[in-house]
Amino acid sequence: MRINKKGQEEIVGFVLVIVLVAVIFLIFVGIFVRQDSNSTRQESIEVYQFLDSFMQHTSECAIGFEPAYSNVGELIQQCYSNSECTTGKSACSILNDTLEEILDLSWNVGEDRPIKGYIFEAKFDSNLSSNNIIEVKRGECGQSVRGSEYLIPAFPGTIVSSFNLCF
Missing domain, CATH: 1.20.5 (Single alpha-helices involved in coiled-coils or other helix-helix interfaces)
Known part of the structure; x- marks a missing residue:
């Protein structure tokens, strides 16, 4: 036993x-x-909050009449629709100028700075396709990236605006 x-x-x-x-x-x-072996992208609450407030910034473009100026979120939709502002300039031209101005004033990038670069892009996504609307890049992006996305409903799809900071 x-x-x-x-x-x-x-x-x-x-x-x-x-x-x-x-x-x-x-x-x-x-x-x-x-x-992820290629890059380490981390979701950032700070970047999302920046995108959220950034989308509410009033631009210099009024589509129907003045003083009904569009905010950046609306301007992205109008750029996708190839709309024209009451000044005669295209919505995409005003959007590009507004994006560059706000991003350059908000984020100091460079090789000698903590933030090496950034990428902002907006694209229209639907079940059938994905179309780029606009893209603004500054500096260089390496392995470490922090970013977020902001969604804007645009029937029959969604406009996805993403902003990534590169370290």
């Missing part, structure tokens, strides 16, 4: 070792699967 108990204890110990090794293996696999 003593021999059977010793065998059972050895089997229980062996099973515990196998379970422990399996758990450690799964933890390592989970860590390696989550890592």
Whole structure:
């Protein structure tokens, strides 16, 4: 009877070792699967808040009549529709000028600065296609990126505005 108990204890110990090794293996696999080898883009609440307030900034473009000036979010939609402002300039031209002005004043980028560059892009996404509306880049982007997206409903799809800061 003593021999059977010793065998059972050895089997229980062996099973515990196998379970422990399996758990450690799964933890390592989970860590390696989550890592993106190309770049590390992190979602940023600060960038989202910047995008949110940035989309509410009033531009110098009025589509129907003055003084009904469009904000940046509306201007992106009007640029996608190829609308023209009451001044005769295209909505895309005013949008580009407004984006460059706000982004350059808000973010100091350069090789000697903590923020090396940024990328702002807006595109129209639907189930059938994806069309770029506008893109503004400054500086260089490396491996470390923080950013966020801002969604604007635009039937039959969505306008996705993304802003990424490069470190």
